[in-house]
Amino acid sequence: DIQMTQSPSSLSASVGDRVTITCRASQSITSYLNWYQQKPGKAPKLLIYAASSLQSGVPSRFSGSGSETDFTLTISSLQPEDFASYYCQQSYSTRYTFGQGTKLEIK
Amino acid sequence: QVQLVQSGAEVKKPGSSVKVSCKASGGTFSSYVINWVRQAPGQGLEWMGGIIPMFGTANYAQKFQGRVTITANESTSTAYMELSSLRSEDTAGYFCASLGDSYAFDIWGQGTMVIVSS
Numbered sequence: 052d053i054q055m056t057q058s059p060s061s062l063s064a065s066v067g068d069r070v071t072i073t074c075r076a077s078q079s080i081t082s083y084l085n086w087y088q089q090k091p092g093k094a095p096k097l098l099i100y101a102a103s104s105l106q107s108g109v110p111s112r113f114s115g116s117g118s119e120t121d122f123t124l125t126i127s128s129l130q131p132e133d134f135a136s137y138y139c140q141q142s143y144s145t146r147y148t149f150g151q152g153t154k155l156e157i158k
Numbered sequence: 159q160v161q162l163v164q165s166g167a168e169v170k171k172p173g174s175s176v177k178v179s180c181k182a183s184g185g186t187f188s189s190y191v192i193n194w195v196r197q198a199p200g201q202g203l204e205w206m207g208g209i210i211p212m213f214g215t216a217n218y219a220q221k222f223q224g225r226v227t228i229t230a231n232e233s234t235s236t237a238y239m240e241l242s243s244l245r246s247e248d249t250a251g252y253f254c255a256s257l258g259d260s261y262a263f264d265i266w267g268q269g270t271m272v273i274v275s276s
Contacts (some may be wrong), residue, residue, distance in 0.1 A: 052220065082263065085262040087203075094253055094266035095195075095203065101260060117274050142261040145208070145217055152202040 053077050055142050057150030063158040068129045072153045074122045074139035083143035086115055086124045089152075090135045098137075099124065129155075160185040161194075162254050162267035180254030183241045187235035188212040191257035194228060194239040198250040208257070209237060220269045243260040244274045 054077035064070050074084065082102040087095040097106045099115035102122055112127040126133055134157050139150040165179040182190060193208035207218035212229035218226055222241070230237045237254060251269045258264035 073225055080185050085260075087263075089203075095255075095263070096266075097260075097264050100258075100262035100264075104258075104260070106262075106264065122199055140203075140205075140263070142257070146219060147205040147208075147263075148196075149203040149205065 053080060053144050053148050054148050055139055055141055055148050055150040057137075057139055057153050059153060060151065061154045061156065063156050064129055065158045066129050070126050070129060070155065072124045072139075072155075074117075074124070074150050076120045076122075076141055076143075079119045080141045080143035082118050083141055084115070084117065084122045085140045085142060086113075087138045087139065087140065088090055088133075088135050092094055095138065131157075160190075160256060160265045162256060162265055164252075164254060164267040164270045167271040167273070169275065170244050170275055172245055172274055174244050175240055176272050177238055177240040178252050178254075178272070180237045180239070182235045182237070182256070183266060187230075188232050190237075192214050192228075192230065192237040193255050193257060193263060194226075195253045195255055195263070196250045197253070198247070201250075206239065206252075211237065218230045240273075244272075246274050248272065 056075045084102045089095040103115045106157040137153045163181045175224045188211045194206040207228045209216040216228040227240045253269045254267040255263035256265040
């Protein structure tokens with residue numbers, strides 16, 4: 052199975068900060084990389100698909116980039132509602148795998 | 159708008175089985191790709207397997223092979239995930255999610271908590 056490695060596992064930041072989360076795949080997944088946001092007690096929510104496409108309804112402060120094995124999720128100016136956990140996921144293989152997650156906390 | 163609604167929380171004994179349902183509405187069920195994802199308390203997301211109701215065949219994560227069975231009933235637009243030989247480590251939230259045209263899980267059920275305890 053394709054392994055997905057996210058970093059950092061946790062991150063403290065302030066409202067208004069720019070933050071970046073990285074995700075590395077164990078083999079090339081071209082652009083089949085998705086990002087999800089999850090808040091406590093809730094189902095994950097799709098933010099970015101195909102590495103850089105913004106899901107409908109998601110604020111434009113979220114952006115994604117990368118290809119092959121290295122990917123990033125950037126939040127340009129953190130808002131209070133952005134403090135949550137974030138997961139990358141590859142959909143290159145139908146044995147879909149997730150990164151271990153990044154917990155974004157308020158500094 | 160496609161919606162996925164899951165069955166309620168379950169408490170099970172070790173060694174038993176649990177079957178969680180995921181009912182779809184608002185689309186053409188047979189063409190969905192329904193996946194199951196679990197999340198242990200305080201842990202990350204783990205893909206378990208998925209099914210295309212139109213074809214009826216499922217694929218599973220290696221970790222769960224032999225212990226999980228995913229099925230779908232087109233007449234009721236419902237997918238099921240059955241996990242057998244339950245142990246305490248299976249205590250988790252279980253989510254169904256639909257794979258969209260974007261090759262991402264764009265629609266999620268609300269989750270079902272399964273507690274395994276003697």
